[in-house]
Amino acid sequence: MKKILLATIMTSLTAFAFANPALPLWPEGVPGARAIGAEQLSDGRISNVSEPTLTVFRPAVDRPNGTAVIICPGGGYVRLSAEREGAQYANWLGTLGVTTFVLKYRMAEFGHPAPLQDVLRAVRMVRSRAKEFGVDPSRVGVMGSSAGGHLAASAGTLFDHAAGRTGAALDAISGKPDFLMLLYPVIAMEGPAVHAGSRKALLGSSPTAETVQLMSVERQVSAATPPTLLIHTQEDQAVPVENSILFYQALTRAKVPAEMYLFEHGGHGMGMKDGLGTASEWPRRAEEWLRGRGLLSAGK
Template sequence: MSSAYSAPTVFPLWPEGVPGMKDIGPEQNGKGYIQNTSNPTLTLVGPAVDRPNGTAIIVAPGGGYVRQAVDREGTQYANWLSTLGVTTFVLNYRMQEFGHPAPLQDVLRAVRLLRSRAAEFGIDPNRIGVMGSSAGGHLAASAGTLFDNPAGRTGAELDKVSARPDFLVLMYPVIAMEGAPAAHIGSRKALLGASPSPELLQLLSVDRQVTAQTPPTLLIHTQADATVPVENSILFYQALTKHKVPAEMYLFEKGSHGMGMRDGLGNASQWPRRAEEWLRARGLLTPAAPAAK
């Protein structure tokens, strides 16, 4: 068993000090949500002991960059991924109190940290993905498109490590920062403020940042989503297709925004099976040799 599992389950992203630290008071936890994060962390959920496969997924819960639905879109996903042999790290990232680029710095730091410590965690440094829901989906998509952007660097030694995820899983993601009907105004205001510049709107409308280097992506959304319209996933899928990035998209009829892994939503409740099939088809559930120590 990897030495990671004898270490504390929760560990800080920035042990040397959070860049641009602010005194915003204590973190707030309750009723399955986290708010007011100032010291970002990763929470490790290890793979089932009889089936570790070396794949790692960083999970970013949603909540409009105002709060994070850590139970429904963090811990629940991690426990499911554990049964598939995946090592999961639930990301508690900075939100509206900091704004851009703090969340981007946090998710890219998480990728760099796991890649640099792959042997310790028993994972393959070439099989590190990011999964996100809603605003967490925007953060995951940002990681897959802005991994080389200067805003994601802080001058730390780890900046030398690649921050490009190897794959993305986007659950009803926020993608567009402007334009009807796709743009989610709440996420935009929390991340970019009340009057963002045209340049920021362009940069963080992440479908516009897709290139051939964007990693393979799975998108899951519903027609019934009245909060983050399905057009967000369609825009990102079209951009991926234009740049010939391998992608699959499942658009279901039923299922409100933030559905998580809820039963009773028709075919939408079966999305974990579709996701497992996609991960398996990409070889991500086949055991990989751990990184050399």
Template sequence: MKKLALALMLPTLSTCALAQNVLPLWPEGVPGARAIGPERHDNGRIANVSEPALTLVGPAVDRPNGTAVIVAPGGGYVRQSADREGTQYATWLSTLGVTTFVLKYRMQEFGHPAPLQDVLRAVRLLRSRAAQFHLDPDRIGVMGSSAGGHLAASAGTLFDHPLGRTGNALDKVSARPDFLMLMYPVITMDGPAVHAGSRKALLGANPTLEAVQLMSVERQVTPRTPPTLLIHTQADASVPVENSILFYQALTKARVPAEMYLFEQGEHGMGMRDGLANASMWPRRAEEWLRSRGLLTPSATSATQAK
């Protein structure tokens, strides 16, 4: 509880401080680059992204434990809730010794497969530069909320898909995350549980059946999908809880280690909000899950790199 309270009390990192820790995803040039006008920032949200990047939030402890989490904020592939579902999560994870990278990814202006390319490039980039950031290259996870959860789940299921490659040398580096943390995620692109807004923003108004099936990520789960934590609520009126259930069922069928918490209270986009009964305690459950998987124990690899 003390760590969670600390995360909630820590001030939001200043724009200046964050700017000093920004890593462009595509320094050689964004694939399919196009002029879409300036990036928009409003009340902690980002829209109209054309230059994907990672923002580093380092551990708030003496030494990192070697675990890294790429955080993909939600927003229906239209915008990104960068503060509530990005920086706030990163600040909490920092108290656990985790090195966090908040992902700013392309959205509706580019459509599929641009977001997939961005998240897989993020995994490849961190794995290739693990020594620089004192990371264990086998402890790189992706966390996402809502549409960001769909992006994280896409990374965990489509990490070898040709659409995630761009011909760069980094394509040779594994893009498979080592674990997933999915907060009220969009999962399916079809059926009664679909979040129509996310589907339209990602796949267009009239997507092909092939695209719908591919990006219904519950259909893409295999035994190679990484261990996954799912958190959702009955009260979510935007992205039905069935999305998490569908993914959990697919993981179980494929014998992938998975843990799921379904809470009664908590509207969509709840983030780390207080006053939601048991749902407000999800960070405690997530910490327990990370600890049980050995992801909060100092890594021998990171300890060697730090010397």
């Protein structure tokens, strides 16, 4: 089964670049648009994004179940690991009947709040066009890895914040995800667990204390935060495991349903690599979590 899945994944970048439709996130014009030079694509990574998009991956099974997942690739808010933490996840989720959307979002060239605006716009777009995509508007989740995990967690905590709105008509649609899946996420923006690179790329060299607190998303968890799955490892030397622990503790205090898997082996950016002991089995744990929440059964 794993060999078949890996064979599918090997063709994912070609599909990502050519076959799967990439929808403009802001057809009416990107908020705060400015010229930053040409977008770059190298080794499955995208950088210098000025035109955010959603790339659609239809389920690979005959009967889609109606669940949608918006995937936010990681890359420290300076690049997007669009193949390893985007298309690979999309192909895997497609085998489970899930319709996925890989988000190409703005990063350091724009800074906060551009990424937040992009991810909430993605949720609103998918929800507003649910019938067209064949998904249930009440089953729209966001998944993210590393800095993409921070962006996904931001969507799950700041979905009503003014910074995520642009005055567009779609602002009237809820931007709140129905569930979150966070893999080795950046969470804290200060303290010993902070990932300094992501903080600088997102907030700049001298952010205000107010902005740092706002984007330390463990501080923004409330009872309204959606159910969350967290996956992290002890061996992660880039984004300490304490990031996931902080978020899990905040979810628990707020009585938000949450499940967390902390593995011994597997460094940062492990994606779906083999040979990492039990950490390589995280997709099975994630599938069990999705199934247990009724997200893999046929929807409305």
